[in-house]
Amino acid sequence: MKRILTCVLASWALGTGPAPAARTPLQTTSRAVVLQYAKTVHAVYSDCLTASLTLQQSIRSFLAAPSPDSLAAARAAWKSARLIYVQSEVFRYYAGPVDDADGPEPLLNSWPLDELYIDAGEGGDGGIIANEKTYPDITPRLIESLNLKEGEKNISCGWHAVEFLLWGQDKSATGPGDRPCTDYTTAPHAARRGQYLQACADLIVSQFEDLTKQWAPGKLGNYRAIFEEGYDQSIERILTGMIFLSGNELAGERLQVAWDTREQEDEPSCFSDHTCEETIGDALGLQNIYRGNYVRPDGTSLTGPGLRDLALLVKPDLVPGLDSKTDGTLAAARSIPSPFDQAILGDDDSPGRRAVLKTLTAAEDQSALLRTLARALQIQIPEQAASDIAG
């Protein structure tokens, strides 16, 4: 099947192939799914851009007039932006614009954040923020340059850096971090801390500007243009993203590690305790692509063919299982009692632990069924390591 599609594609490229009317049902459906996916990706990244602009602005307002209210508004803007971003994680893992060699993923989402690398706790003098001598000017470019997983550098920017700067270290067993707004007024290095926070937010905005451009419609030569044209390879990419997000990242790295270790802060959003909501968002992102339906922040729906339609065509007996596991991961994620870092505690019988285990099991099963679907489409999805943060 794949070879046929490739030959047909090649001959279309040469302008000598069959006209669109001669496409098989599989080709027609594949193409429709790919076009809908591309529309969805653009919508999600556009919504991320809008939300990160709101975040950027709320941080400006906070820094201009720090108060518990303006801090709360900035925190709320962070959470809103994250809820959209996690729905975009399903677009990772196939070296698309977000995680190709130059992609922003390591700068956006790396974990764990080395808090003391950025900002010494309890009034200490370490960290980039306190180090005016080595880092006189805090700019987005500087922060970007300091972010590297290996060698001398460490994780210094992205979502969790902003989260850390808004909430502070999570020292509490029962709540999130609790940084006072005086950290931005009277505390040592307050002005530089503010610059750092703003620079991180500015960097996130520029990254979503780039991603949105790469997925914008009608732009000659951008990623979307080629993604849509090479649609048989793109089905492989879509499936790759779904399989690795569900089986490797969500089930393994995010849920299994926390469930297995019971380490309270071994969660991606440990400063804000926002992990439950984000787990739901990841599961929702998977369902969005499976069912071809993305509900935007303004309440409108982007609906069209999804992977489910492809499954109905090539392997309909898989569909009940795929439905059950895709919807099931989401339902299970919704049943995890917030906050996540307490849900994983206690004995295995506790409602929280049962819900986390149910979610990760459903995600594992979802991944396995998607691999079966890939095989039915004669697509070989390679094994891939999780935590591929450095790319």
Next chain:
Amino acid sequence: MKTAAAFILGAALPLPAAAPTDHPPEAFSGGTTTVFNDGKDAFSLALANLSRDNRRLFAVGNSFFNENWIIAPASAQARDGLGPLFHARSCSACHTKDGRGSPPNEGEAMTGLLLRLSLPGQDAHGAPLPDPTYGTQLAIRAIPGAQPEAEVPIRWIPSTRTLPDGETIALRRPEFGPITWHYGPPAPGLLFSPRLAQPIYGGGLLEAIPEATLLALTDPGDTNHDGISGRLNQVWSVEQQKTMPGRFGWKANQPSLRQQSADAFLGDIGITTSLHPDESLTPAQQPALGLLPNGGTPELSDHIFERVVLYTQSLAVPARRGLDNPSVRLGEKLFTQINCSACHTPTLQTGSTHPLQELRGQTIHPYTDLLLHDMGEELADHRPDFLASGTEWRTQPLWGLGLNAEVNGNTFYLHDGRARTLTEAILWHSGEALASRSAFEKLSRTERDALLAFLASL
């Protein structure tokens, strides 16, 4: 930004590998644990037969192997405790994508290469004697507020070797210094040994080879007069409090993956475990560093440590490639003909007692006997390690060799990463390997290429 051309060339995705049922038995370098992947992640995959439960444990180990350790006290308490002295922030920083490390260029700091230290002599267990100030490993990094132990520039000294047919090969060896010491001078007579980060994949299978099998391969007195006198290192096991065979590391100084991992956590990242509950600070360093916050006692819990150990045991060997290539088949014949196989043993069996049952009863092709061999003066570090002399090295496994370029984007071989090609690596072979090396040099260009093609297929 991605260009249109790069995308059309399909650079984004690796070519799909054919299903395992399509492959001949020789491709299964790791028996039924073998994975079929020749892309960037070829060294990072779990044993093909790893159970679902063990895969979940593997995922946890993977997380703690790959993610950075951070400065204490941090919110993510399971992850803090970096340093105060360290070499790198994560296992993956040096064991890049579960493969080997790279040495630095001139002017660069070391990451994938570290420096072992010792003074002449042995302790009660036969281990190398530590320097009183700097211990047995040099720490070139420290957390903010602490001084690293030293700065060590590297210089690459070039040389050439001309083969009988006129081909000239560029070689190089590293020199270190002048060293800037931050805790006072070391003791006189300090011994150094640069060590490249070892690849991790396949470790479980190597661990599962019975001791009796390795013993049967030894011939310390060269009783069969073939010029090869492999010896099993005998090293101190901290966990079992006894001497036992060493099989891991460039001088086979580690008896198990568990002990190797605990030592690496302490020495490379500054992370304590119940096997090594104290930070490795010497008396000279205690005043400055002893009171710095740590990440708990131990910093890495037994629960999580066990999963990291399982991870190191469960990284799979990738299948061989290109078996149909006539050049590869010729190269395989030559490999045996010129006696490379005397030390780079092609086939071994794992035993029936490894705790991970997925590793038991496997026919494997590691191309190593895990024994110590004298490799001659040019490659020597002159730093003994238990029974290993200053000129001996453990036979390096060759499985996965051909994928280094794909996984790591580079190729560096031998203990200090001096060899940039397999030809260079072969040319540094001497001592017990001299006869084989000379035979290689005398092969025709076509034959040499065939041997290299064979090595690349592993």
